Amino acid sequence: MRCQKVRSCLSAYCKGEMTGGRRKAVAAHLESCPECRREEIAFREIVGSTRVMPEYRVGENFNSRLLNQIAAARFKETRTKAYLPKRIPVITWARTLPVVATACLVVAFALTGGLNYFKMPQEEAITLADNSQSGEMDNRYMTIQPQSDHILVQPASQLSNNANWTFSKQLARVNRFRGLLNSMVGQRSGAGYVRSMENPFALIMFDAGHRIPVSVIPVPGNSAETRMIREVR
C-alpha cells in the first residue's frame, strides 16, 4: 500500500472501523513507514481526545421551563380550538357550490322561458276567445300549450257556451289546474281523471307513459262528456 492511500484511511484505522485484509495491509505499511506512523500517532491522539471532550449540560431549571412552555402551548392550542379556528377560509367549495348551483338553476330557468310558464298569454287568449264566440274553427290554440303531451283535443266550438266562463278564463283555470296536476303526476306514476267539486269544471288527463294523449277539457258540472272520455280511455 502506498503512503497516500494509507493516510487517507488512517483515521478509520485508528477508530477501529477497518476490518479484514485492508486493516492488515495498513498495519504492515505502518510498520515499515515512520512518516505514516507519525501521522497515525497524531490521529490516535485526536481520537483519544474526542472521548474526553468537555461535556455540556443543560441548566438546572430546564425541565420546569420546558413543562411551562408545554403548558402554555397546550393552553393556547385549547383556546384556539375552542374559540378561534386556526384558519378561516373565506371561500370554500362547500360554501360556493350551493351558490353556484342556485345561480345556474336561475339562469337556466330564465333562459328556457320559465317566467312565461306562469304567465297567461293574454293576446292569444283574447283571439281564441273571440274566435270561439264567432263560432269559427281555429286550430291555433292547439299550439299554445307549452308541453307537447298536453294538448287540447276538443275543438273550441265544442266547448260549452252555457258556462259563465269565457274561453280565456277557462284556459287560465285549466293552466292552473294543469300545473297542480303536473305536480301530482310528478309524485305518482299514474294520472287519470280529476274533478273539482267547487266549480262546474273538470280536467281529464292521461299519463303520457300509457301512450294515450293527455286531454285537458273544461266541462260544466257532471257532464256526460266526462263520462264519455272515461269510457274512451
Next chain:
Amino acid sequence: MEQENEKQTDYRLMERVKNGDMLAFNQIVDKYKNRLMNVIVRMVQETEQAEDIVQETFLRVYQHRDSFDFRHCFSTWLYTIALNLARNELRKRKRFKFFDIFDLQGKEAEIAVEMELPSNLPQAIEKALETLPEKYKTAFVLRDIQELPYEEVAQIMNIPLGTVKSRVNRARAILKEKLKPRMEEINALSKGTLLPVSLL
C-alpha cells in the same frame, strides 16, 4: 443489542407520551437533553441559544407526538428536529452577520485564533471544531463525539452512508492538520526539546 434495547425503551416511552403520560415525556427529556445539548452547543457555539434550541426541540416532540412514525428510530427523529432548528438559527445569523474589525485588517484574526488554541488537546479540538464547515462539523460531532453509528448519522443528515463516511474522514483530516503544530508543541514540551521561536 444495547442499541436495540434503547430503541425499544424509546418506543414504549413514546407510546405512553402519545397517551398523554407526562412522566414518560419527562423520562425522554432526562435521557436526551444533555446529549442534544452536546451536539447543538457545538453547532451554534452559544450555550444559552443551544439550550433554547433543545427546549424547542422537546416542545416540538410533544406537539407532534402523534405524528411520530414507529417504524423509525426515535433518537433519529429527535436529532433531526434539533439539527434543523440549529441550522435555521445559523441561517438567521448569516442574514445579520457582524464583522470583526480584525477580519478587515488582514490575517491578524486568523493568527490570533491559532495562538488561542489551548494546550489541553480536547479543548484545542473544541476550538478547532468551531472553524470547521457546518457539514463536516455535524458529521464529526454525531459520529465521533456522540458516537452514533454511521447509518443513523446518514439518516439524521439525510445523506448517503458513503457521503457520511467521507465527511467524517475529511473532518478528522482537517482537525489533524489544524492541531498538528499544537500536538508537536505538546510532544516537544513533554520531551523537553527546544521549540522554534514561531511556536512560542
